[in-house]
Amino acid sequence: MTRSLAPVLATLLAAACAQPAARDVGEQLFHDPRFSLSETNPFACATCHSVSPDDTRLVAGGSLVGAVARPSFWGGFETTMLDATNVCLTRFMRGGLLTRDEPRGRALYEYLASLGTASGTEAVPFTVVENTTNIDRGDDARGEEVWQLACADCHGAPHTGEGQLHPSAVVVPEASEAFATSVGYETGVVVIEKIRHGVFFNIGGTMPPSSLEVLSDEDLGALLSFLGV
Ligand code: HEC
Numbered sequence: 001m002t003r004s005l006a007p008v009l010a011t012l013l014a015a016a017c018a019q020p021a022a023r024d025v026g027e028q029l030f031h032d033p034r035f036s037l038s039e040t041n042p043f044a045c046a047t048c049h050s051v052s053p054d055d056t057r058l059v060a061g062g063s064l065v066g067a068v069a070r071p072s073f074w075g076g077f078e079t080t081m082l083d084a085t086n087v088c089l090t091r092f093m094r095g096g097l098l099t100r101d102e103p104r105g106r107a108l109y110e111y112l113a114s115l116g117t118a119s120g121t122e123a124v125p126f127t128v129v130e131n132t133t134n135i136d137r138g139d140d141a142r143g144e145e146v147w148q149l150a151c152a153d154c155h156g157a158p159h160t161g162e163g164q165l166h167p168s169a170v171v172v173p174e175a176s177e178a179f180a181t182s183v184g185y186e187t188g189v190v191v192i193e194k195i196r197h198g199v200f201f202n203i204g205g206t207m208p209p210s211s212l213e214v215l216s217d218e219d220l221g222a223l224l225s226f227l228g229v
């Protein structure tokens with residue numbers, strides 16, 4: 001009896017391996033830009049969202065641990081996680097709308113649900129600075145840290161773009177200088193506007209906005225000082 005169990009177990013294991021659990025598929029999808037069906041999208045969900053307290057990046061989308069249990073999303077503008085995800089898919093990832101019954105969406109949901117709710121089930125505040133004003137510059141050394149934690153994943157190195165995720169993530173701050181001159185603003189103000197509003201408020205592009213919760217004005221001031229704008 002015991003001897004005959006071995007092949008049975010082997011077959012069961014093979015079957016389990018051939019069809020990975022939906023949660024594992026979801027984990028892969030979370031880290032893969034191809035979750036968006038657009039061929040020109042370079043971002044994965046993981047580019048802008050963390051899934052662990054060990055991830056100390058200042059990601060624009062914050063943590064998705066516990067997101068499945070939140071009562072509302074996007075600072076109260078969206079009431080389902082599917083709608084919240086669709087904002088990201090269409091605004092940032094150049095994709096189409098995900099529907100409730102698609103297997104890739106189900107798998108992603110299983111993965112996000114598997115992260116648990118240890119970080120709480122409350123809605124996450126998301127405060128967008130409406131009117132861009134100039135802010136006090138801060139500490140260069142902190143600014144360099146902020147660049148690494150908030151910008152480098154996409155833009156690579158400042159001034160050169162070395163290591164950038166994709167050429168569409170332009171060289172900062174140089175790319176803003178010509179525009180700033182043409183509209184008669186200081187480059188620093190254009191950079192603040194971009195960071196606070198991203199693609200929103202008719203600014204265009206695919207960069208995400210950073211809320212006050214993700215990036216304080218103090219950290220932003222330090223960043224501007226490091227960038228020399
Ligand atoms: C380019 C950056 C970016 C990408 C890529 C991205 N998101 Fe987001 N996401 C954001 C931002 C910014 C918010 C708003 C943050 C907030 O509401 O606290 C957000 C909000 C969300 C929310 C609502 C969170 C909340 O509590 O308000 C969910 C859920 C979400 N994203 C899921 C996803 C999933 C799933 C993917 C991949 C398919 C994805 N996002 C890709 C930037 C991004």
Ligand code: HEC
Nearest residue numbers: 150151154168169170172175176191194195204205206207
């Ligand atoms: C998820 C990727 C991503 C992150 C993170 C990100 N950016 Fe961007 N950023 C982009 C992309 C893509 C563009 C070009 C498209 C656009 O304008 O939205 C861009 C454009 C810009 C521009 C506009 C340049 C111009 O044409 O005037 C500035 C300035 C900028 N980013 C600064 C930053 C800074 C500073 C940070 C960190 C606080 C940051 N970005 C974080 C992807 C990102």
